[in-house]
Amino acid sequence: MSFEKLSRARIAQMVAQDIPDGAYVNLGIGIPTLVSSFLPDDRDVILHTENGIVGMGPGDSGAPLDLDLINASKEAVTLLPGASITDHVVSFAMMRGGHLDLTVLGAFQVSERGDLANWDTGEPGTIPAVGGAMDLVAGARQVYITMEHTTKDGQPKLVRECSYPLTGAGVVDRVYTDMAIIDITPGGMVVRAMVAGLSFGRLQELTGCPLALAGDWRALNAG
Amino acid sequence: MLDKTVASLADAVAGVQDGAVVMIGGFGASGVPTELVCALLDQGARELTIVNNNAGNGERGLSELIRAGRVRKMICSFARSSDRRKPNAAAFAEAYRAGRIELECVPQGTMAERMRAAGSGLGPFFTPTAYGTPLAQGKETRVIDGVGYVLEQPLKGDFALVKAEAGDRWGNLVYRYAGRNFAPVMCMAAQTTVAQVDRIVEKGELPPEHVMTPGIFVQRVVQVERSHVV
Numbered sequence: 001m002s003f004e005k006l007s008r009a010r011i012a013q014m015v016a017q018d019i020p021d022g023a024y025v026n027l028g029i030g031i032p033t034l035v036s037s038f039l040p041d042d043r044d045v046i047l048h049t050e051n052g053i054v055g056m057g058p059g060d061s062g063a064p065l066d067l068d069l070i071n072a073s074k075e076a077v078t079l080l081p082g083a084s085i086t087d088h089v090v091s092f093a094m095m096r097g098g099h100l101d102l103t104v105l106g107a108f109q110v111s112e113r114g115d116l117a118n119w120d121t122g123e124p125g126t127i128p129a130v131g132g133a134m135d136l137v138a139g140a141r142q143v144y145i146t147m148e149h150t151t152k153d154g155q156p157k158l159v160r161e162c163s164y165p166l167t168g169a170g171v172v173d174r175v176y177t178d179m180a181i182i183d184i185t186p187g188g189m190v191v192r193a194m195v196a197g198l199s200f201g202r203l204q205e206l207t208g209c210p211l212a213l214a215g216d217w218r219a220l221n222a223g
Numbered sequence: 224m225l226d227k228t229v230a231s232l233a234d235a236v237a238g239v240q241d242g243a244v245v246m247i248g249g250f251g252a253s254g255v256p257t258e259l260v261c262a263l264l265d266q267g268a269r270e271l272t273i274v275n276n277n278a279g280n281g282e283r284g285l286s287e288l289i290r291a292g293r294v295r296k297m298i299c300s301f302a303r304s305s306d307r308r309k310p311n312a313a314a315f316a317e318a319y320r321a322g323r324i325e326l327e328c329v330p331q332g333t334m335a336e337r338m339r340a341a342g343s344g345l346g347p348f349f350t351p352t353a354y355g356t357p358l359a360q361g362k363e364t365r366v367i368d369g370v371g372y373v374l375e376q377p378l379k380g381d382f383a384l385v386k387a388e389a390g391d392r393w394g395n396l397v398y399r400y401a402g403r404n405f406a407p408v409m410c411m412a413a414q415t416t417v418a419q420v421d422r423i424v425e426k427g428e429l430p431p432e433h434v435m436t437p438g439i440f441v442q443r444v445v446q447v448e449r450s451h452v453v
């Protein structure tokens with residue numbers, strides 16, 4: 001049986017659907033950034049950026065670039081009515097102090113215990129640059145990861161032990177890949193959903209650690 | 224009469240000694256006191272330790288200081304370019320790979336909190352950030368009530384260079400939008416804080432409850448007219 005991997009936009013859309021009304025959320029770069037464009041109109045989801053904006057809007061491509069209104073990726077953003085701006089100490093207190101409901105981030109690897117590696121490939125010659133990633137995962141109440149299920153060479157990114165340097169130990173709650181939605185539980189990884197046409201056996205082969213299938217698992221459509 | 228305003232950028236950065244720890248405000252290109260950094264380049268101090276979130280944005284300012292071999296060490300959270308197509312920390316990368324500059328990579332919130340500790344008269348503190356990661360190596364750790372923590376040291380500056388939207392002669396400052404970022408905490412953490420402001424305003428013009436950095440944390444104010452829109 002054949003299956004179709006989910007697109008980056010589809011992954012972002014699934015995450016957006018799972019964010020409740022009234023949540024304070026920090027979105028990382030890559031697929032997480034796409035999440036903001038799929039947030040349902042009938043929910044207030046308040047976006048936080050590490051440089052102190054709470055209530056970030058989508059940006060206005062027609063407006064001139066204002067260097068004092070940027071997000072963590074240094075892209076131009078707008079402010080929603082009701083937004084506030086603070087300094088770095090308070091902005092990181094929001095993260096570390098457990099005030100953010102959720103952060104959505106990309107990853108190189110996630111281990112079966114929820115260890116996250118997403119800041120450094122550890123290759124010789126790379127310049128270590130962590131930004132706010134370690135503070136975010138240490139403090140946000142929930143950490144969701146979006147990523148491809150395997151590397152470009154087909155190697156699993158869900159693993160027993162991360163081989164890349166860690167961003168945080170035991171911090172990940174849920175992973176959205178292009179094949180499945182997987183919860184990290186005290187007992188290991190539990191598959192909540194899989195793309196239509198993919199067998200559990202095949203998903204397990206593409207994963208570097210043991211998976212369990214939830215009794216109420218559902219099929220995901222690519223479109 | 225207390226008047227912290229100074230007439231020129233040269234006066235603003237006078238007295239920065241060789242080997243000084245200089246904190247520079249800004250996040251990306253937002254809130255960067257570029258004119259003060261250029262004045263520091265002219266001033267001539269060497270062997271500097273620079274505290275800044277990034278390691279240079281484009282060719283001006285910090286990158287020039289690094290290229291001129293004046294920076295011994297960078298303390299920052301993100302020394303790499305955030306944009307692969309348009310590298311903004313190229314001078315740092317070159318110096319780092321050539322072994323001419325030291326890097327202390329610090330998680331962004333830990334960097335801010337280390338300065339807050341220094342500015343608030345606190346000693347080392349325990350943070351959960353970086354516990355179990357390579358950035359905790361060599362540091363004391365402790366598990367308290369089931370949570371792992373890393374002991375981090377206060378970070379003091381000899382000078383802080385920051386940018387604000389307006390300031391008065393007592394040194395009270397307000398910032399524009401997210402240009403605030405690290406400036407308030409750097410003002411607290413440094414022995415001598417220099418603020419470049421778009422406008423110097425009359426004392427009393429800033430509503431007291433809207434002042435973001437009280438003048439007690441600021442020693443010099445210099446006016447640099449500048450546009451935020453590029």
